[in-house]
Amino acid sequence: MAGRELRRGRAGGAVVALGAVGCLLLGGLAGCGGRSGAATGDSSGGSAAVAVVREAADALVEAGSSKARTSMEMATGGTRVTIRGEGVYDYRKRLGRLKVLLPQDPSGTSVRRPITELLAPGALFMKNRGAGVPADKWVRVDTRTLSDGNLVTGGVTDPFAAAELLRGTRSATFVGRMELAGAEVRHYRGTADLREAARVASEANKGPLGAAATGFATAEVPFDVYLDGEGRIRKVRHRFSFMNGEREEPVAVASTTLLYDFGAPADVRLPEPADIYAGRIAEE
Template structure:
C-alpha cells in the first residue's frame, strides 16, 4: 500500500510537471507571438517617423545605389555625398555605368538637392561644361524618385510616412552597427499627405507614374531610431516593358557638415536637355 501510494504520488508529480511544462510552452508561444506583434506595432511607428528623427540628427553622409532591370538588361548607378536634413539640402556625386549614356565613359554628375529643385552639372551631352540643369521634382512624372539616378535621401525617408504592413525581421549587423530590420509597403499617396509641401507634391506625382502606389521597402534603424539604410523597389512601364528599379540609400557619419551651395543663376542652362 505504501509503495502504491508512492507510485500514485510519483505519477501525480510527473503529470503535474508535464501540465506545468505544457503551460509554460503554451505561454511561451503566446508570449512570442505577442512580442512579435508588439515589435511590428512599435516598428511601424519607428518607420513612419524616420524623417522626423533624421531632422534631429541634423545631417549625414550618404551613399546611394540604383539598379534598373528591363528586358534582360541591368545597370547600376551609384552616388555619394552628404545631406542636411534641417535645411533639406544636399549634394551627391552620381556615377553612371559604362555605355549608360551612349559612350564608353561619362563624366560624373554633380547633383545639388533642395526641397523645390534639383540642380545637375554634366547632365546632358549638349549642356555646356560650366552650366547646370535645373529640374523641379514635382513636375517630373516620378517625382524624381528614379529620374536622376539617385533618390533624394530625405524623399526616401518621407516616403516611409506611408508605411503599412510593417514586419520586424530581426537584428542585423550593418557596417559594424547593430540595426533593427523592418519590411513593409509604403503607400505613395498616404506619404504625400504627411510630407512637407514640396516633397508631398513630388510624391503625389510619383503615385501616378508607377505601376500602383504601393512601394515595397526594407528599412534598417539603429538603437537611436535613426534610419541607416532603406531599399525601395519601384515598377513602372516604359514603351510596353516593365522596368524594375531598386533604390538603396545608406546613411552614416551623422552630424557631418554638408556643403551644398546653389549654382549662380547665370550658370543655369536655359536650353533643352538631350
C-alpha cells in the same frame, strides 16, 4: 524605350533630367516614443513596427545631416544597369550634394564623367550634364514636373524623400537584429503607400510623392529599412515599378540609400542664376 515613356506629357525640365541620367540608365534596355521603440522594441509586426518605421524621417531631422551613398538598379527584359552616387545631405534645410557615377556602356567603357547633383526642395541641379551644356554651367530641373516625383529621374532617390516615403507605411514586420557598417541595427520589412506618404509628408515632399503615386505602375512600395538605436535610417531599399510604353513588361527599379557619419558638415550652396544654363539641351 522606358526612359522615353517616363518623359511623355511633361515639361521640358523632365526631358533634361531623363536625358542626363534616366535615359542613359535605360538606353540599353529598350515624436520620441516611436524612436525609443526602435531602440528597445522587438515587436514582430503590427502597429508597433509601423509606428517605428513611420518616425524614421523625424530621427534624421534630429540628426541634422549625414553622408550618403546611393545605388539605383533598373531591370527589364533580363538586362540590368546600376547607377551610383555619393555625397552629403542636410535634413533640416532639405539640401544635398551627390556625385553620380553613370553606368558603363555595353562595351564596358565609362559613359562620361560623373555628374554632380544638387538636391533642393522642388529642384534638381546637374553639372557635367553633357549634350551641349558647357562644363561650367548647371542645368536646373523643376522636380514638380516629374511624374516619378524625382524618386528615379535623377538616378538617385533624394535621401529625405526616401525617408518620408516611409511615413506612408501600411504594414511592417520586425525581421531581426544585425550589424551594419559597425552599427547595431534593426531590420524592418514592409510596404508603404505613396498616396498616404504624400498626405503626411513635409510640404517640400507632398507634391513629388503625390506625383509618384500616380506616375508609377502602383502606389504600393515594398521596402527594407535598417534603423539604428536612435531610430535613424542606416539603410533603406525601395522597389518601384513603372510601365514601359513600348513593351508590356514593367521596368523594375530598386533604389538603395545608405546613411552614415551623422552630423558631418553638409554645406550645400545652390548655383547663382548666372551659372545656370538657359540654352537648348541636345537630345541623347
